[in-house]
Structure formats: structure tokens, C-alpha cells
Amino acid sequence: MNLSLQVEETLKALAIPFEIVEHPPALTTAEADSFITGIEGVRTKSMFLTNKKKTAYYLLIMDDEKRLDMDKFKEIVGANRIKMASTDSLMEQLQLPPGVVSVFGLLNNTKKNVQVFFDTEILDKKKMSFHPNVNTKTIFLSTKDVLKFVNAIGFEYTIIDL
Structure with a gap:
């Protein structure tokens, strides 16, 4: 199934309204942002991380303009070492290539x-934007509906202060 269509059908089945903007392939958050100027919503950065032994995986969602303090994050999750997950781990766990990681990969x-983590800083925003598992579209939905989606597909999330 088309990865984007899977996202859209799931959101429709959950009665979650959304808006999609189609655009040329975006390989960076800055490039993606250039295609959606003027549309309300926090631009998110979704990072797929793992511990040293690849026994734990973390999806961290935060503002795309914020830098991740890796030391603080590893303290929060109680790991000795955290790193970006490899392309192989990303494909194995979320069945996605690099560049399209988002909360929708959880499908x-x-x-x-x-384990899913949201930086508290973005939760007071009305809307969030993500790639719907492809880098040729950006999807906007309300923050409360993002959290509803995560729970509805069987995941818990943790709100952290980075």
C-alpha cells in the first residue's frame, strides 16, 4: 500500500481531520518548510534513536528549529549511550527510508x-506538521489529534522537557 495513503486512511478511520500539501521531494526540514510557508502549525523534527546495543528504540518529536541535547535525552530515558538509529534499524522497525521519519511511521x-517522546515545548501549539511517510507531502493536524492518533494505534507517549 502507498505509505501516504495508509496514513490518510488511518486518520479518516479515526475521524481525525487533516490537511495535506503536496510538494517536490524535501530532503531537509528547511526544504520542507519552504514548501509550506504561511500555513499555521509547528514544524516538527522526528528523530529515530536507539541505545548502544539496539535493544531500545525511541521516536522523539520536537520543534524542527531546536537542537537536541543528546546527553539530556539519554538521562531522561536512562540509557548509557544514545545515537541516531541506522538506516537498517529504521527500515526494520518503521519500514521507512531516512528523510521521512514521523509519528506516522509507528503504523x-x-x-x-x-518508545514515543514529545518535547513539551510543542504541545502548546494548535497544529503540528509531519511528512506522512513520504517526503513529497506535508500533513497538518491538531496537536490533540496527533496525541489521539498515537494512543489509537496502540502506543503510549511521554512528554519531556528538553
Whole structure:
């Protein structure tokens, strides 16, 4: 199934309204932002991380303009070392290539072994934007509906202060 269509159909089934903007492939958050100027919503950065032994996986969602303090994050999750997950781990866990990681990748995590974290800073925004598992579209939905989506597909999330 088309990865973007899977996202759209799931949101419709959950009665979650959304808006999609189609655009040329965006390989960076800055490039993606250039295609959606003027549309309300926090631009998110979704990072797929793992511990040293690849026994734990983390999906961290934060403002795309904020830098991740890796030391603080590893303290929060209680790991000795945190790193960006490899392309192979990303494909194995979320069935996604690099450059399209988002909360919607959780649809492909049948093991339900990815821990989800939201930076508290973005939760007071009315809307969020993500790639819907492809880099040729950006999807906007309300923040409360993003959280509803995560729970509805069987994941818990943790709100952290980075």
C-alpha cells in the first residue's frame, strides 16, 4: 500500500481531520518548510534513536528549529549511550527510508517496541506538521489529534522537557 495513503486512511478511520500539501521531494526540514510557508502549525523534527546495543528504540518529536541535547535525552530515558538509529534499524522497525521519519511511521511498528517522546515545548501549539511517510507531502493536524492518533494505534507517549 502507498505509505501516504495508509496514513490518510488511518486518520479518516479515526475521524481525525487533516490537511495535506503536496510538494517536490524535501530532503531537509528547511526544504520542507519552504514548501509550506504561511500555513499555521509547528514544524516538527522526528528523530529515530536507539541505545548502544539496539535493544531500545525511541521516536522523539520536537520543534524542527531546536537542537537536541543528546546527553539530556539519554538521562531522561536512562540509557548509557544514545545515537541516531541506522538506516537498517529504521527500515526494520518503521519500514521507512531516512528523510521521512514521523509519528506516522509507528503504523509500521508491529512489535510496538518504539518508545514515543514529545518535547513539551510543542504541545502548546494548535497544529503540528509531519511528512506522512513520504517526503513529497506535508500533513497538518491538531496537536490533540496527533496525541489521539498515537494512543489509537496502540502506543503510549511521554512528554519531556528538553
